[in-house]
Amino acid sequence: MLAIIGGTGFNGIQGFKEVGFKRIATPFTKNRVIIQLYSNNSTTVAFLPRHGKQHSIPPHKVNYRANIWALHAIGVKSVIAINAVGGINLKALPEAFILPHQIIDYSYGRNTTFFEDDLDHVTHIDFTFPFAEELRLKLREAFHLCNQNSAIKRVLLDYGVYGCTQGPRLETAAEIGRLSQDGCDIVGMTAMPEAALARELKLNYAMIALCVNWAAGVKDEKLDMDKINHIAQKGMEFASQVVSEFISLNS
Numbered sequence: 001m002l003a004i005i006g007g008t009g010f011n012g013i014q015g016f017k018e019v020g021f022k023r024i025a026t027p028f029t030k031n032r033v034i035i036q037l038y039s040n041n042s043t044t045v046a047f048l049p050r051h052g053k054q055h056s057i058p059p060h061k062v063n064y065r066a067n068i069w070a071l072h073a074i075g076v077k078s079v080i081a082i083n084a085v086g087g088i089n090l091k092a093l094p095e096a097f098i099l100p101h102q103i104i105d106y107s108y109g110r111n112t113t114f115f116e117d118d119l120d121h122v123t124h125i126d127f128t129f130p131f132a133e134e135l136r137l138k139l140r141e142a143f144h145l146c147n148q149n150s151a152i153k154r155v156l157l158d159y160g161v162y163g164c165t166q167g168p169r170l171e172t173a174a175e176i177g178r179l180s181q182d183g184c185d186i187v188g189m190t191a192m193p194e195a196a197l198a199r200e201l202k203l204n205y206a207m208i209a210l211c212v213n214w215a216a217g218v219k220d221e222k223l224d225m226d227k228i229n230h231i232a233q234k235g236m237e238f239a240s241q242v243v244s245e246f247i248s249l250n251s
């Protein structure tokens with residue numbers, strides 16, 4: 001089964017209806033993880049809003065281990081993550097979409113692994129390429145098909161280094177300068193440890209990111225939350241079409 005982990009502003013899959021949910025117990029929290037099930041009559045997919053149904057869980061408080069564990073427990077094999085990000089590379093402009101191919105992790109103090117207690121042996125996953133290339137290419141195809149059928153043409157950057165910061169505050173201009181020097185194209189707060197945990201449980205994992213603002217100091221303009229929310233809402237509607245197209249291409 002495919003799962004969608006929805007980020008800020010992503011609230012459903014075009015052409016799909018919520019048909020039920022599962023409540024999954026995990027070793028990582030008292031509360032069960034609630035996974036929604038969406039169907040278009042022929043295909044059912046799992047949907048997990050990363051920040052909770054009411055968008056009340058900040059990036060550093062997301063229980064990434066419980067989420068990935070629960071998806072694995074219900075038989076998920078592939079995950080498409082939807083993330084809002086800030087643009088550092090000038091091609092990653094607000095409203096553009098990015099299919100990142102690499103990650104640099106600047107987050108800290110998060111629970112980053114399933115492999116820590118009662119180990120038979122120390123386990124290191126290969127994380128050279130953090131995203132599943134096959135999924136990335138299929139997402140690119142779905143994106144282009146949706147763009148062809150759309151009056152508004154969206155920009156897609158089909159590569160990118162995602163710098164994952166701790167949040168919940170946004171970065172300083174100097175921090176973004178450092179990320180830029182490190183080679184980051186976009187900045188967000190939620191790719192890690194999510195992507196690594198997915199790899200630990202052998203799930204295929206890829207991301208489609210929506211740029212909702214210029215990262216701090218990239219342009220001489222103030223952050224405008226109304227503008228960001230508007231871009232997130234419009235862009236996530238398109239992301240929902242891309243996900244729907246992806247599902248029909250692959251079922």
Ligand code: HPA
Binds near residue numbers: 165
């Ligand atoms: N920084 C970090 N995370 C983000 C940003 C940003 O500028 N925009 C959206 N998520």
